[in-house]
Amino acid sequence: MHFTVFSGPVQRPKIRIPLVIWPVQDISPSICLSFGIILSSQNITIMNTTLNFSKKLLSVISLVISMGMGLSSLKAQNNAAGEKYTENTTIRSAFQNTKKIRAGLLDVGYAEIGPESGKPVILLHGWPYDIHSFEQSSALLAEKGYRVLVPYLRGYGTTTFVSANTKRNGQQSAVALDIIAFMDALKIDKAIIGGFDWGARTADIMAALWPERCTGLVAVSGYLIGSPKANEKPLAPNAEFLWWYQYYFSTERGYKGYKANTEAFNKLIWKTASPKWVFDDQTYLRSAAAFNNPDHVDIVIHNYRWRLGLAKGEKQYDVLEAQLAKSPSITVPTVTLEGDANGAAFPAPESYASRFTGKYAHHTLTGGIGHNLPQEAPKAFADAIIEVDSMSQATN
Numbered sequence: 001m002h003f004t005v006f007s008g009p010v011q012r013p014k015i016r017i018p019l020v021i022w023p024v025q026d027i028s029p030s031i032c033l034s035f036g037i038i039l040s041s042q043n044i045t046i047m048n049t050t051l052n053f054s055k056k057l058l059s060v061i062s063l064v065i066s067m068g069m070g071l072s073s074l075k076a077q078n079n080a081a082g083e084k085y086t087e088n089t090t091i092r093s094a095f096q097n098t099k100k101i102r103a104g105l106l107d108v109g110y111a112e113i114g115p116e117s118g119k120p121v122i123l124l125h126g127w128p129y130d131i132h133s134f135e136q137s138s139a140l141l142a143e144k145g146y147r148v149l150v151p152y153l154r155g156y157g158t159t160t161f162v163s164a165n166t167k168r169n170g171q172q173s174a175v176a177l178d179i180i181a182f183m184d185a186l187k188i189d190k191a192i193i194g195g196f197d198w199g200a201r202t203a204d205i206m207a208a209l210w211p212e213r214c215t216g217l218v219a220v221s222g223y224l225i226g227s228p229k230a231n232e233k234p235l236a237p238n239a240e241f242l243w244w245y246q247y248y249f250s251t252e253r254g255y256k257g258y259k260a261n262t263e264a265f266n267k268l269i270w271k272t273a274s275p276k277w278v279f280d281d282q283t284y285l286r287s288a289a290a291f292n293n294p295d296h297v298d299i300v301i302h303n304y305r306w307r308l309g310l311a312k313g314e315k316q317y318d319v320l321e322a323q324l325a326k327s328p329s330i331t332v333p334t335v336t337l338e339g340d341a342n343g344a345a346f347p348a349p350e351s352y353a354s355r356f357t358g359k360y361a362h363h364t365l366t367g368g369i370g371h372n373l374p375q376e377a378p379k380a381f382a383d384a385i386i387e388v389d390s391m392s393q394a395t396n
Contacts, residue, residue, distance in 0.1 A: 091139045095132055095150075098158050104181030105166050109158025110151035114142035119215070120188045121385055122179065123150045126197020127300060128266035129372055130156055130290035132283075133196070136378035141385055149191075151182055153198060155299030157290035168295050170303030171313040172225070173320040176205040183213060192392075194385055196220035196373055197344075198303075208328040209320065215332070216388035218381070220373045222336040222362070223352035227325035228309035242345040245269065249304040259297045263288050273344040274370025333359040333391035335384040339369030339376065346371075359391040 091113055098109040111131050114121075121141055123134040131150040138148040152159040153175060155168070179202060183191060192215045195203040201224040207217045208225060234240065245265075248254040258265055267284055270277075290296075305311035313321060334356045338349060349362050363384065365377050374381040 091135060091142070095135050095138075098131075098152070100158060101182070101185045102162065103185035104178060105162055106154055106178055106181070107160050107162060108151050108178070108182050108185070109160075110149055110182070111138070112147070112149050113138050114147045115145060116147055118142075118145045118147035119389065120191035121146045121148045122183070122188075122191045122193050123148065123374070124179065124193070124195030124199025124202050125150075125153065125156070126195070126199045127303075128269050128291065129197065129375075130287045132287045133372055133375040134378075134381075135375075137374050137382040137385075140379060140382040144382075144386065146192075146385070149182075149186070149188075151179065152290060152293075153202075154178055155296045156293050159293070161295060167314055168298035168302060169306075169314055169317075170299040170301075171306045171317060171321070172201055172205060172303075173317040173324065174314070176202045176209070177317075177320075179206060180210060180213065189213070190215050192216045192218070192385055192389055194218035194374075194381070197371065200224050201226075204330065205324060207330045207332045207334070209323060211330075211332050216392045217330065217332050217334040218337065218384045218388055219334065220337045220339075220381075221342070221346040222338070222349060223327075223330070223347070223355040225324050225327060226307065227321065228307060229325060230327075231307050232309065239345060246304045246308065249301050250308060250310055255297070255301050258301065262291050262297065266291060270372070274339075274341065274372050274376060275343045276341045276368030277370045277372065277376050327355065329355055329357045331358045333388050333395055335360075335388045335391075336362045337373055337381065337384055338362070338364045339371065339373050340364060340366045341368045341370045342373075344371040359395060361387065361391075 094113045095111045098111050100107055100109050102108075123131075123138065125131055125133050131152055134148075134150050138150060141148050154161070155170070161168075175198065179193075183189075190213055193203040193206055194217070195201075197220070200219040200221055203214075203217055203219055204223055204225050207214045235243075245254075249258065266288065270279065270284060302311050306313055336349065336352075336356070338346065349364065353360065353362065363380070365373065365380050367377075369377045369380075
């Protein structure tokens, strides 16, 4: 779609006016001046007469333009990665009208697409993102016959706590147990687990502690299991700088600031974590709705404070956290992914490759792919799920 507006120097007495598509019946002098066009009243009369003669055609053109712009950002995102995108209203509906199931401490909201008889794939989002990060990759996997389930993590979207008395705890083992409970509730014994950010950490933990529940693993940014003790070690200044928000959240000012400015704060993270990803307001707001969850702020703040040893966890998770503090190896077939334009903190692939002791592959994606890799490069992410499925079949 191409718009042309003359903004060069105006020559008198002759005025050069190129074709401008404008979805209104008249063009006023103020509009012309805003584009740097100087017109006499006689010229305006001539233009208005011409436009009125063609108003039906312009109305049709305007309608086509407005319809086209609705999909422009999604198409642009995929074109940047060399991918084609066809909007699927069924997929969009599944992500907007989520299901809900009682699972452990939570009533989990989730999207489900693909045949119920298909091989289960569970995809886990991170912060500050939501299930829409997987909308396009889920569609691709469903077309291949996979049963794709995308739950909101605790503190996001339609996922809520069963009891008001449950501690709003964001520690890593608690989040991982949520997904085990989710699988139990759906009577899924084993699934391919994939994720990024918090979701990748959760997937890593599931694969490390409950390998019998994981057919295979796809983890963006690799091995992300940590502990408060390990996080006591300071990093190089450049690395510390990337964690600025973690230190901000450690203060009361940070808690109040995040609570007061959640939507604006998270949009800033989207921009800095994926500096080359061009997303529109509609794309962001679709995910930002998930941050309106009443427990969101408390879960996020507790997660980052717990990581630094500034907030206590719960005793029922102590045994699991002790196991995770030892950086357990992951034995299930695994594919790790990284983008070439990730603006967030992430470990170098060579630093964690040895943690994966089963069948393993790593891919670094090019083309300006940032932190929200599944949404920025949905086909590559879906291909990784299919690749790890092939690995698991070869293993069996």
